[in-house]
Amino acid sequence: MRILVIGGAGMVGRKLIERLAREGRLGGKPISHLTAHDVVAPARVEAPFTIETRVSDLSVPGEAEALIKDRPDVIFHLAAIVSGEAEADFDKGYRINLDGTRFLFDAIRVVESYVPRVVFTSTLAVFGAPYPAEPIDDEFFQTPLTSYGTQKAICELLMADYSRRGFLDGVGIRLPTICVRPGKPNKAASGFFSGIIREPLAGQEAILPVSEDVVHWHASPRSAAGFLVHAATLDTAQLGARRSLNMPGVGASVGDQIEALRKVAGDKAVARIRREPDPVVAKIVSGWPRTFNPARALALGFKAETSFEEIIRIHIEDELGGKIAD
Amino acid sequence: MRILVIGGAGMVGRKLIERLAREGRLGGKPISHLTAHDVVAPARVEAPFTIETRVSDLSVPGEAEALIKDRPDVIFHLAAIVSGEAEADFDKGYRINLDGTRFLFDAIRVVESYVPRVVFTSTLAVFGAPYPAEPIDDEFFQTPLTSYGTQKAICELLMADYSRRGFLDGVGIRLPTICVRPGKPNKAASGFFSGIIREPLAGQEAILPVSEDVVHWHASPRSAAGFLVHAATLDTAQLGARRSLNMPGVGASVGDQIEALRKVAGDKAVARIRREPDPVVAKIVSGWPRTFNPARALALGFKAETSFEEIIRIHIEDELGGKIAD
Numbered sequence: 001m002r003i004l005v006i007g008g009a010g011m012v013g014r015k016l017i018e019r020l021a022r023e024g025r026l027g028g029k030p031i032s033h034l035t036a037h038d039v040v041a042p043a044r045v046e047a048p049f050t051i052e053t054r055v056s057d058l059s060v061p062g063e064a065e066a067l068i069k070d071r072p073d074v075i076f077h078l079a080a081i082v083s084g085e086a087e088a089d090f091d092k093g094y095r096i097n098l099d100g101t102r103f104l105f106d107a108i109r110v111v112e113s114y115v116p117r118v119v120f121t122s123t124l125a126v127f128g129a130p131y132p133a134e135p136i137d138d139e140f141f142q143t144p145l146t147s148y149g150t151q152k153a154i155c156e157l158l159m160a161d162y163s164r165r166g167f168l169d170g171v172g173i174r175l176p177t178i179c180v181r182p183g184k185p186n187k188a189a190s191g192f193f194s195g196i197i198r199e200p201l202a203g204q205e206a207i208l209p210v211s212e213d214v215v216h217w218h219a220s221p222r223s224a225a226g227f228l229v230h231a232a233t234l235d236t237a238q239l240g241a242r243r244s245l246n247m248p249g250v251g252a253s254v255g256d257q258i259e260a261l262r263k264v265a266g267d268k269a270v271a272r273i274r275r276e277p278d279p280v281v282a283k284i285v286s287g288w289p290r291t292f293n294p295a296r297a298l299a300l301g302f303k304a305e306t307s308f309e310e311i312i313r314i315h316i317e318d319e320l321g322g323k324i325a326d
Numbered sequence: 327m328r329i330l331v332i333g334g335a336g337m338v339g340r341k342l343i344e345r346l347a348r349e350g351r352l353g354g355k356p357i358s359h360l361t362a363h364d365v366v367a368p369a370r371v372e373a374p375f376t377i378e379t380r381v382s383d384l385s386v387p388g389e390a391e392a393l394i395k396d397r398p399d400v401i402f403h404l405a406a407i408v409s410g411e412a413e414a415d416f417d418k419g420y421r422i423n424l425d426g427t428r429f430l431f432d433a434i435r436v437v438e439s440y441v442p443r444v445v446f447t448s449t450l451a452v453f454g455a456p457y458p459a460e461p462i463d464d465e466f467f468q469t470p471l472t473s474y475g476t477q478k479a480i481c482e483l484l485m486a487d488y489s490r491r492g493f494l495d496g497v498g499i500r501l502p503t504i505c506v507r508p509g510k511p512n513k514a515a516s517g518f519f520s521g522i523i524r525e526p527l528a529g530q531e532a533i534l535p536v537s538e539d540v541v542h543w544h545a546s547p548r549s550a551a552g553f554l555v556h557a558a559t560l561d562t563a564q565l566g567a568r569r570s571l572n573m574p575g576v577g578a579s580v581g582d583q584i585e586a587l588r589k590v591a592g593d594k595a596v597a598r599i600r601r602e603p604d605p606v607v608a609k610i611v612s613g614w615p616r617t618f619n620p621a622r623a624l625a626l627g628f629k630a631e632t633s634f635e636e637i638i639r640i641h642i643e644d645e646l647g648g649k650i651a652d
Binding site: 142 | 416454458465466467469470471473476479480483484486487490491568
């Protein structure tokens, strides 16, 4: 089985590739070859199969055709300009997030008798406030409030139509905020959700820009890789024409997060969180959806954590070798 | 005030232009100039302002720029490859319905300090079965089951994002099936909804391919023109980020249609309907939404007929000069 990971240098891409490398197979079939593609070189991963890295821009005409030349059986399409950048650079966001994806789908479409499984990572940013009574169900409409959310919603529609037509076999997964994100703090408005756990566990100070009653939808990086693998292997006949799914997660307030941190790492860790209210961040966050009832995804076998404490323990296990700062 | 009608040769476009010509103004402002654009020449209409016709293909690069060269204040974008053709010719459907619209929006976007009102005719085919308990409300999600519906749903998303960004001031209206459609029978699967009224009133036989319990959502051509004018003049601040609206209509079963015909034109007209069940048409129709609760559109002042009898009487008034066949 041949696999293509587009966006393989990102955090979720790396988690996916590491898992595939560990397991050596996908859906019971041995993996013979994996191409990790991105605009920067994906990290080297040891694997029992060949891993080829490829650095290029998917939105350059011809590149999508080159990427599928060897007819990968499964394509994970994770590449995207993130929300903030797609908002700041209108042309770049549409070029990469919409045109790049359409080039990929069209490259697949014109190849006869080639219908790969395509797993597309979408986002809960396809939704926009005002929301109905929470939790949000699977049939709530898509009214994105960012260009990023718009581009993802459009690609979901394309994926569904191309699947219906038999050009590809797509599954769209709308990821929760991935928490605890490993690595350095980033500039994403959502960064503090991870920061207030990651930094204290590493003995460092973290800044909390919002109030403790802010509720958000989380899943671990381990769950994200699990969603991708499950989406690649499930029987898509069960999906019908509705190919995009809200992923399960843990709905937790910032207060819940802090209490879970206290339980796992004590008061000393919690004391490393410094309150520094930021009205700009608070306003952005207030427009985000909070909790979901992802009934379809659960019925299809997608699994996430069941408590925020579990999310923290996974971070300690997967990223910190089981050790936390004193 | 300058007006551009893209798709001006179609039935709804013609109804709109005739109404604007009759009134001479839009939203209280006198119209100085109207361009009627289509791939075939729009019919000549007498008006108290200049009507220029332009024949070209919107999906040819550069054409959108030429169309907005004179900076129309209001743009009605009605042009589309219809459902059946978009399904039969994948490339053509995406080229005209998606790329053509995107060219238009981008041409507007790059002009500084130019934010025209854009009224975009969308479709209830942005929805797809299975449906929730009817009537369908304004927050039901978009899962189109045709390429046409997909293309329209994508354009709605683009229109909302371009509006949010301040590039244009868009309103999307999802039209009911327009009934009674004047003119000759066409090959649309929905054609019989008009045919079983139009043909009997003209003394001709009509074929009914489905059972009488089929329910559908209708509005008259006069209402369609009214929706367009209202969408061009309403205060879009009321819409917020949600720029596309399900239009009001009359939910009627085929049986209701026939009884209304009997009331207006008697048994003799009804006797001209010949039952000829067509399982292919029945299957297509079974995937269509039936009735809506268009609460937002009604609150915003959009108005349709309140009974199917009214729809028939409007046809007789507007198309038959008040006379029906004996």
